[in-house]
Amino acid sequence: MRISALRYRKSTRSLTQSFFLLILIAVMSSITTFLNPAFFSLRNWLNILNQNAVLGIAAAGATLVMISGNFDISIGSLVGFVTTFAASLVVKGYSIFLAIFLGFLMAVFGCTLNGFVVAVTKTPSFIMTLATRSIFYGLALVVTGGVTQSLSGKFYLLGRGTTLGIHNPIFPFVATYILLFLILRYTRTGRRIYAVGGNEEAAFLSGVNTLKIKILVYALNGALVGLASMVLLSRLGSALPSTGSGLELRAIAAVVIGGVPLTGGKGSALGTFLGVVLMGLISNMLNLLNISAYYQEIVIGLVIAIAVIVSNLGGMKRK
């Protein structure tokens, strides 16, 4: 009887996914460096981070939502709405700070609304955010009347400025991941997010306020969408309803590559970060190797497929 109690397997923690990604990144980097030495320079790495800052910040939010076992596919259109809304305020002559503040608030509000309905009515989050995705896009159209909202050169520092030679978007990007790491690893909120995603009923029976956690997760996601929107708006200098379109799918892809299963309950800040870097790396690599941008989508698709298959195989071994 003791023997059966001793029957366990070696730990396969989410670290293995990060490890796998690191190796993949190392291999791809070496090959690219060999073909084009310009790849392995600090400048190029900073470029990669800079170019993927918006995706990275949004993916951090998606990590929280997906670890809790939910989805938010409305964030692309929400970015469209938030950026056009803020830009239209500037066009109307309001101060840039007010515009940023209200835009940020809108993002938090929009996502919290998603979370509230999902948590209270138990509507599947995929369906709910499919609905709000359309609503946010419609709002963006209403706000702009379909016309590009230009900031006329204001508010460029966050998106296009540099500090000590480092592109400014890298700061909020890295800060977001430090925050995400701390939340997931060192706070009880993080624990509860994992618990809700891992087994909502067991979490509830252990005294976790699952309703509150779900709403909180979406609110945090909203804050990160707001931040991503502002970085993007500042970088572009203008906004259209289609600004940010497709961001939700790339964010989900990065999160999945980073090792969060679609059912939630697992994942890490490091995993998603590496997922984002990997996706950025692929575009960068193909650019440096002079491969047409058309192929990039195909390669990214393949990487997503491989990442998911690998993590599924890991899951299958357990059974």
Place this chain on the structure above:
Amino acid sequence: MVQELVLEVDNVSKNFPGVQALKNITFSLYAGEVHCIVGENGAGKTTFIKILSGALVPDEGTIKVFGKTYRTIHPSLAITLGIQTVYQESVLVNSLSVAENIFLGHEEIARWGLFSRSKTMERAGEIISRFGVALSPGELVENLSNAEKQIVGILKALSQEARVLILDEPTAALSAVEKATLFKVLRQAEEREVAIIYISHHLEEVFEIGDRITVLKDGKKVATHEVEKVNQDTLIREMVGRPAELFYVRGRLPSQERDDGREVLEVHNLRGVMVKNVSFQVFSGEIFGIGGMVGSGRTELLRLLFGLDPREGGELLLNGRNIIPRSPLEAIARGICLITEDRQKTGLILSRSVRENTVLATINLTRREWLNLEIEGEKVEKIVGQLQIVTPHIDQEVMYLSGGNQQKVVLAKWLLTRGKIYLFDEPTRGIDVGAKEEIYRLMVKLAEDGKFVIMVSSDMPELIALSDRVGVMCDGEMVAILNKEEASEENILSCALGRKMNDED
């Protein structure tokens, strides 16, 4: 009248890891008879019908259907042979009509060509009226009551030319009137030479509908009786009685007297879902067992005490102060712990580590947002050591632990909350013998430390050996509270089957 022998089971055995679920079962079934199977929870009834319906493969023995011998029966063969099973929760498609459900999945009926709505309705109407049921073929199944769904399930089985109909606890969720309708349908089927295997916890029912009764006990057949030649007492006697060496021997405290100033926990007139006016007292240092058949409201009683289900009335008094919780969080804050029946589904976050699972309840009791992983680790290591949880390290995901160790992680979680009241629901289900003993020892230790331990168990030896007193539930009521001396398997079972104590024979 010479009846046709429909089904003959010869020497069938089935083993599960660690348990022999069925041992050399021999069983016969004639056309047009209702053959009831009775036995305690875990006697092997469900395993037996699963073998007949092809859901499980027997390890030994043969099954003879209409004179032809089979080693194993797989589900589609069972259906071809005319063996139809209606499970407790009938598998119907809610969004389809009664008629569509009846004919779902057996296309030989649609010999008119394509799916014809009118023909389906017509044929369904015929079947419904043949069995004299008040059902409309066009009604959507989602609008039906449980009883009606049950009947649709049976009609569906009968419409496929069923020769053998297996019913598992068909009346579990039915009212008296609904039961009467169900029996009417069954009698109709009987007249049509359908052989029926009927599993039930309710002995009155068995006597009302059955022709023969087979008693199972620990996976073995005890006897088969003609219904006229047997009475309830004989059946109950046959259902109980077990070799004594399986019992866990509990070391008893020297001072087990009631009135030495021990604390009292009082459940007073508690009412809620499936719980009707339950009252009882538990003393600190005592293990209070709750027996009863599956579906008698035992789990629901624990859920009420843990603040899970809406309460219609009643109190939980600790030393006279009402502490009935309104939510699990409130329950935990008031020192109440619920160790649920299905640890994988409701007790653990399988994808998370021993560490995280162990502290999951405790982190909700403080206001500290930041975790100190070092102190937490020491705390977890300590309890893992105390409970002798076998894990390579505390950051191992609990899905890789054995059942017994998983259950100990659940216990560790609750021990860390320093609760006062421990509610156990089937604490050792699916746990191997060695780990069982350890869980028992922990439960006894809790009692010795002056906690209140309330345990629901379907495992009779466990219930009797571990409990100081046993409350028995039947149909949502606590029909008896037996003290140590009275708590025999026979007494518990007769109370659980709805016979009042002290009844005349």
